[in-house]
Amino acid sequence: ASTAEINGTTSTSTKNDKTVLILGGGVAGIIAARTLVEKGITDFLIVEARDELGGRMRSKGLGVKGKRATVELGANWIQGTQEGDGPANPILTLARKHGVKTADSDYESIVTYDETGKVDYLDVLNNAVDAYTNLTVVGGGRVPTKQVDTTCRTGYSLIGVKPKTPQEMVAEYFVDWEYAQTPEQTSWIASSWNNNFTYDVDQGGFSEDNLLSVDQRGFKYLIQAEARTFLKPEQVLLNATVRTIAHSGDGVIVTLANGTRISADYAIFTFSLGVLQNDDVLFEPVLPMWKQEAIQSMTMGTYTKIFLQFKEKFWFDTQFALYADKERGRYPVWQGLDLEGFLPGSGIIFATVTNDYSERVEALSDAQVQAELLDVLHTMFPNITIPTPTAFFFPRWFSDPLYRGSYSNWPASFVSPHHTNLRANVGQRLWFSGEAMSQKYFGFLHGAYFEGMDAGERVADCVLSGGHCKSLPFVESVLNASPYIIQF
Numbered sequence: 001a002s003t004a005e006i007n008g009t010t011s012t013s014t015k016n017d018k019t020v021l022i023l024g025g026g027v028a029g030i031i032a033a034r035t036l037v038e039k040g041i042t043d044f045l046i047v048e049a050r051d052e053l054g055g056r057m058r059s060k061g062l063g064v065k066g067k068r069a070t071v072e073l074g075a076n077w078i079q080g081t082q083e084g085d086g087p088a089n090p091i092l093t094l095a096r097k098h099g100v101k102t103a104d105s106d107y108e109s110i111v112t113y114d115e116t117g118k119v120d121y122l123d124v125l126n127n128a129v130d131a132y133t134n135l136t137v138v139g140g141g142r143v144p145t146k147q148v149d150t151t152c153r154t155g156y157s158l159i160g161v162k163p164k165t166p167q168e169m170v171a172e173y174f175v176d177w178e179y180a181q182t183p184e185q186t187s188w189i190a191s192s193w194n195n196n197f198t199y200d201v202d203q204g205g206f207s208e209d210n211l212l213s214v215d216q217r218g219f220k221y222l223i224q225a226e227a228r229t230f231l232k233p234e235q236v237l238l239n240a241t242v243r244t245i246a247h248s249g250d251g252v253i254v255t256l257a258n259g260t261r262i263s264a265d266y267a268i269f270t271f272s273l274g275v276l277q278n279d280d281v282l283f284e285p286v287l288p289m290w291k292q293e294a295i296q297s298m299t300m301g302t303y304t305k306i307f308l309q310f311k312e313k314f315w316f317d318t319q320f321a322l323y324a325d326k327e328r329g330r331y332p333v334w335q336g337l338d339l340e341g342f343l344p345g346s347g348i349i350f351a352t353v354t355n356d357y358s359e360r361v362e363a364l365s366d367a368q369v370q371a372e373l374l375d376v377l378h379t380m381f382p383n384i385t386i387p388t389p390t391a392f393f394f395p396r397w398f399s400d401p402l403y404r405g406s407y408s409n410w411p412a413s414f415v416s417p418h419h420t421n422l423r424a425n426v427g428q429r430l431w432f433s434g435e436a437m438s439q440k441y442f443g444f445l446h447g448a449y450f451e452g453m454d455a456g457e458r459v460a461d462c463v464l465s466g467g468h469c470k471s472l473p474f475v476e477s478v479l480n481a482s483p484y485i486i487q488f
C-alpha cells in the first residue's frame with residue numbers, strides 16, 4: 001500500500017497489504033468505500049463476515065412454495081420523502097436511483113384492539129401523538145437554554161402526560177417504539193433532536209412521510225446495486241469474520257477467525273455498537289478508557305419483527321393495528337403486508353416487539369413465541385378460529401454476535417463529550433464509523449450513510465496528505481458541568 005501510487009507524493013508506510021481496510025459491508029462501509037474511490041483511492045478491502053453486503057439491511061424469503069415473499073428482517077423504512085424543496089434523505093435518493101419498489105407507509109391507517117377485542121381508542125392515540133410532538137418541542141428547547149438532559153419519562157411527566165391504562169400505554173409505545181427502548185431508557189434531548197433532524201423540515205429534516213420497501217429483491221438491493229457501480233471483486237472479502245484488530249503508529253493488522261492476517265495503513269471500523277460493547281472483536285492494545293467509557297455508555301436497543309404467514313388473510317385492512325395488553329410492550333404493534341401496494345395475496349402479517357421483550361422472546365423457542373402470538377391474535381379476534389400458520393420466522397438480533405441488537409439509542413446519562421469520544425479516531429490509524437457514531441441520526445440508515453461518507457473523507461485526507469491526519473477531537477475525562485457536592 002502506498003500513497004505514492006495515488007497522488008505522486010511521498011508515502012507513509014509501504015509494507016502493509018492494503019492502504020485501507022473497511023471493516024464491515026453495511027451502509028457505512030459501502031459508502032466509505034465509495035467515498036475513497038471518489039477521492040482516487042482504490043487500494044482498499046471491505047472485510048465482511050456474512051456472505052453478502054448490506055449489513056442490517058437484511059431480507060428473507062418467507063412462506064410456502066408458490067406463496068413466497070421477501071420480507072425485511074432489518075431496516076424497512078425510508079424516513080422522510082422530501083425531494084427538491086429541501087434536503088432529501090440520501091437513502092431515498094439511492095432508492096430512486098436503483099428503482100427500489102416502495103409503498104407509502106401511513107401511520108393513520110390503523111385500527112385498535114385491546115384484551116376485549118376490537119375497540120376504538122383512536123382518540124387516545126391522537127392524544128399520544130400530540131404529547132410526543134410536544135415532548136420533542138420542549139426537549140429540543142432544553143438545548144439552547146443549556147438545561148440538563150433527563151429521560152423521556154421525566155419529560156412526559158413534566159408536560160403532564162402519565163399513561164396508566166393499557167390503551168394509553170400502547171398509544172405511547174406506538175409513537176416512540178422507533179427508539180427500540182422505553183421512555184425510561186431514552187434521552188429526552190437526544191431523542192428530540194434525532195426525531196426533529198429527520199422528520200421536521202423546519203429543522204433540516206426530510207419530512208414526516210415514510211416509505212416502506214416492498215421490493216422483492218430486498219431493501220438491501222439499494223445498497224448492493226450502489227456497490228456494484230464502483231466496487232471491484234478484489235475490493236471485497238466476504239465470509240471473513242474479524243477476531244482481533246492490532247493498531248499502532250505503523251497501521252493496523254486484522255486477524256480473521258480462520259487465522260488470516262491482513263495489514264493496512266488505516267482501518268475504518270463500522271461494526272455495530274453492540275459488537276464493540278460485547279468484545280466480539282478484540283483490540284490490541286485495548287482501547288483507551290475514554291473510548292471504552294463512551295462505548296459502554298451509549299446503548300444498543302433491539303427491535304424485533306415476528307412474521308407469520310397464513311393461508312388466507314383474516315385480519316384488518318389497515319396497514320397497522322395496535323393491541324393494548326396489560327403488560328406494556330407485549331406484542332403491541334401489528335402490520336399487515338397482505339394489502340394492495342404491499343404484498344397482496346402473501347398472507348403475511350407481523351408483530352413487533354422491542355428491547356426487554358425482544359430479549360425475552362429470543363430466549364424462547366420458536367414454537368413458544370408462535371403460540372404466544374396465536375394467543376394474542378385469538379384475543380384480538382375472539383370470533384375467529386385462528387388457523388395454524390403456514391410459515392413463521394423472527395430474527396434474533398440481540399444474540400447475533402455480528403450485531404448484538406438492532407441499533408443504538410442515546411440514554412440520558414450519555415452526554416455530548418461521550419459522543420465526541422465515541423466518534424473519535426484512536427491514534428491516526430484506527431477510525432470509527434457506522435450508525436451509532438451519528439450525533440443527529442443515530443439508529444437510522446441515513447446516519448450510517450453520512451458517517452460512512454465522513455469517515456471515508458477523513459481517511460482519504462490522511463492518505464492523500466501522506467499521513468497528516470486531521471484527528472477528531474476527544475476528551476480524556478468526561479466531567480460534570482458542576483461538581484456534585486456531598487454533605488454529610
Ligand SMILES: Cc1cc2nc3c(=O)[nH]c(=O)nc-3n(C[C@H](O)[C@H](O)[C@H](O)COP(=O)(O)OP(=O)(O)OC[C@H]3O[C@@H](n4cnc5c(N)ncnc54)[C@H](O)[C@@H]3O)c2cc1C
Nearest residue numbers: 024026027028049055056075076077242406434435444445
Ligand atoms: C430490525 C431493524 C429495523 C430497522 N429499521 C430501520 C428503518 O426502518 N429505517 C432506517 O433508516 N434504519 C433502520 N434500521 C437501522 C439501520 O438498519 C442501521 O442503522 C444501518 O443498517 C447500520 O448500518 P452500518 O453500516 O452502521 O452497520 P451494519 O449494517 O451493521 O454493518 C456492519 C457490518 O459489519 C459486519 N460485521 C459485524 N461484526 C463483524 C466481524 N467480527 N467480522 C466481519 N464483519 C462483521 C456485519 O455483518 C455488517 O454487515 C433498522 C435496523 C434493524 C436491525
